[in-house]
Amino acid sequence: MPTDWEAQYQKNETPWDKGTPSPGLLNFLSAEKVSGRVLVPGCGAGHDVRALCQGGAEVVGLDIAPSAVESAQSFPAAGKERYICGDLFELPRDLRGTFDWVWEHTCFCAIDPMLREAYVEAVHTALSPQGNLLAIFYLDPQNDGPAEGPPFEVTVPELDSLFFFPRFTLIREWLPLRTYPGRENREWMRLMRRSWTQALPVSRLPQNTCATALCRCHIPP
Numbered sequence: 001m002p003t004d005w006e007a008q009y010q011k012n013e014t015p016w017d018k019g020t021p022s023p024g025l026l027n028f029l030s031a032e033k034v035s036g037r038v039l040v041p042g043c044g045a046g047h048d049v050r051a052l053c054q055g056g057a058e059v060v061g062l063d064i065a066p067s068a069v070e071s072a073q074s075f076p077a078a079g080k081e082r083y084i085c086g087d088l089f090e091l092p093r094d095l096r097g098t099f100d101w102v103w104e105h106t107c108f109c110a111i112d113p114m115l116r117e118a119y120v121e122a123v124h125t126a127l128s129p130q131g132n133l134l135a136i137f138y139l140d141p142q143n144d145g146p147a148e149g150p151p152f153e154v155t156v157p158e159l160d161s162l163f164f165f166p167r168f169t170l171i172r173e174w175l176p177l178r179t180y181p182g183r184e185n186r187e188w189m190r191l192m193r194r195s196w197t198q199a200l201p202v203s204r205l206p207q208n209t210c211a212t213a214l215c216r217c218h219i220p221p
């Protein structure tokens with residue numbers, strides 16, 4: 001059953017919302033700048049959007065649930081943010097290829113794993129050539145038994161096979177030092193860069209058998 005995100009917000013059943021930005025994001029922003037245009041897919045109440053704005057970025061928070069967008073809009077503006085109610089998989093044409101950064105946090109783990117290739121495609125389409133994908137992936141949500149619903153786990157090898165070269169180049173990856181309580185050692189951060197190539201469906205790109213090796217080579221920004 002696909003998750004009815006709007007119903008979750010209407011019932012006020014939003015356990016993912018910790019009321020603060022992702023600690024991993026805050027840690028990154030304390031050392032490095034995220035500037036230009038940023039997309040935050042599945043932004044929820046917009047805590048990460050506002051954190052990104054405070055550094056001067058122009059941030060678009062996108063969420064499929066109208067009540068999430070309403071909640072995000074109810075907070076005082078932090079800078080140049082705006083919120084759009086929409087589906088990441090049907091990004092409005094005028095937004096495609098316009099983002100310098102995408103910040104991923106608990107959107108990837110929320111979508112059906114069958115849609116992961118479509119997720120990679122959607123993020124690639126949103127970014128400008130050489131745009132950055134900064135992400136925190138929830139490796140181990142510790143669902144009881146077989147996961148029937150989100151959050152869905154992911155492994156690092158699966159990330160390698162989804163975000164493969166030449167579609168994305170891995171710049172660096174790390175275990176975040178700061179996390180929400182209880183998520184210690186269960187998240188993984190990555191900074192990846194979109195290639196210059198046009199957005200091709202994953203199935204039309206040659207399978208690069210060296211992808212994993214290339215992904216480990218930590219090419220400097």
Ligand SMILES: C[S@@+](CC[C@H](N)C(=O)[O-])C[C@H]1O[C@@H](n2cnc3c(N)ncnc32)[C@H](O)[C@@H]1O
Pocket residue numbers: 005006016017018041042043044045062063064065068086087088089105106107110111
């Ligand atoms: C687990 S919540 C995380 C929200 C927020 N990132 C946070 O950490 O508080 C996942 C969010 O993704 C949104 N979402 C799910 N599928 C989406 C889609 N296809 N396009 C845009 N947003 C989506 C949901 O409405 C929900 O707000």
